[in-house]
Amino acid sequence: MQTKLIRADEPTALADAARCLAGGGLVVFPTETVYGLGANALDEAAVRSIFAAKGRPSDNPLIVHIHDVRQLDGLVSAIPPMAQRLMDALWPGPLTLVLPRSGAVPDVVTAGLATVAVRMPSHPVAQALLRLANIPVAAPSANTSTRPSPTTAQHVADDLWGKVDYIVDGGACDVGLESTVVDVTGERPVILRPGGVPKEALEAACGMAVGTDPGLTKPDAVPKSPGMKYKHYAPRCEMAVVTGAHIQEGVTALLEENTGKRIGVLTAGPHQYANAAYTVDGGGTPEAYAHALFAALRDMEAHGVELIVAELPFGEDGLAPAVRNRIRKSAGGNVIET
Numbered sequence: 001m002q003t004k005l006i007r008a009d010e011p012t013a014l015a016d017a018a019r020c021l022a023g024g025g026l027v028v029f030p031t032e033t034v035y036g037l038g039a040n041a042l043d044e045a046a047v048r049s050i051f052a053a054k055g056r057p058s059d060n061p062l063i064v065h066i067h068d069v070r071q072l073d074g075l076v077s078a079i080p081p082m083a084q085r086l087m088d089a090l091w092p093g094p095l096t097l098v099l100p101r102s103g104a105v106p107d108v109v110t111a112g113l114a115t116v117a118v119r120m121p122s123h124p125v126a127q128a129l130l131r132l133a134n135i136p137v138a139a140p141s142a143n144t145s146t147r148p149s150p151t152t153a154q155h156v157a158d159d160l161w162g163k164v165d166y167i168v169d170g171g172a173c174d175v176g177l178e179s180t181v182v183d184v185t186g187e188r189p190v191i192l193r194p195g196g197v198p199k200e201a202l203e204a205a206c207g208m209a210v211g212t213d214p215g216l217t218k219p220d221a222v223p224k225s226p227g228m229k230y231k232h233y234a235p236r237c238e239m240a241v242v243t244g245a246h247i248q249e250g251v252t253a254l255l256e257e258n259t260g261k262r263i264g265v266l267t268a269g270p271h272q273y274a275n276a277a278y279t280v281d282g283g284g285t286p287e288a289y290a291h292a293l294f295a296a297l298r299d300m301e302a303h304g305v306e307l308i309v310a311e312l313p314f315g316e317d318g319l320a321p322a323v324r325n326r327i328r329k330s331a332g333g334n335v336i337e338t
């Protein structure tokens, strides 16, 4: 397949990409979280080609992207009051709601579940494309399965060149990690995947306590969101995360134990380690770190790093739980407590 890389501000770029989407093609587009690999959610063959392009297991359902709440009519069978409050306050934005599905949604989108995940992105390019195509668009993150999610068009091209029709370049994504996935089919909202909307914002919006799927943290519980059980966000090299009260001592010790290796350090602030071959400053807040994380992993690979060591100092506020979730998975659970 011939891939066309287009800039969102070229004259007919979005109209061409929208026509391709509506006609069953694969179009990668920027969102405020990460780049998405889109296809017409109501076209079973088009959705199947998403799974083929990514090498994604077919039991991992997709998020359907919309630009107008009226599109929900054709996708879901009910909108619980708590879901309505979350949508009113936080859409468009990095929030995905898991709702009871309608019969019109093909099984291939939902992996046969009784629910469908829906999100309304706030990125102006995503909104414009969705409006022009005027169809619900199924879109996972636009990376090869198991790789770090893409936050620039270059990341997408590195993974999916020749496997998609269009890549729409809209610059670097703001948030840098994916949307918060919230199940609103029970008595109260439950976070199935932490992401771009913090728990505090969800609770303020719906006026009730929000739970977290025990499958996210308990080793013996199965996550309710199928995607959370897979290997994910992994760089091609080894990776370790250092957390706890003495992070810089922990990183220094790791550097000393691995002197033969080319080590890259993802720091949470502007400090340097003498033995590090390459350093990326993730910034001192969870938000800055979220923005830097996936790009840093790919950048380290490109610089021939053999072992990535990431500092993780954050508590529970803001995007900290999402950062912790992604980075633990990137490192395959190789987390060192200091």
Ligand code: TXA
Residues within 6 Å of the ligand: 031, 033, 034, 035, 036, 037, 060, 061, 062, 063, 094, 096, 098, 110, 113, 115, 116, 117, 119, 139, 140, 141, 142, 177, 178, 179, 180, 181, 192, 193, 224, 225, 226, 227, 228
């Ligand atoms: O920010 C995002 O959410 C990005 C952008 C492109 O919108 N998309 C994204 O999609 O991260 P993906 O496919 O990489 O992750 C979707 C997650 C997976 O963990 C999947 O299992 C879960 O959402 N999911 C989808 N439908 C679900 C459902 N009906 N019930 C539970 N989890 C669901």
Ligand code: MG
Residues within 6 Å of the ligand: 140, 141, 149
């Ligand atoms: Mg993904």
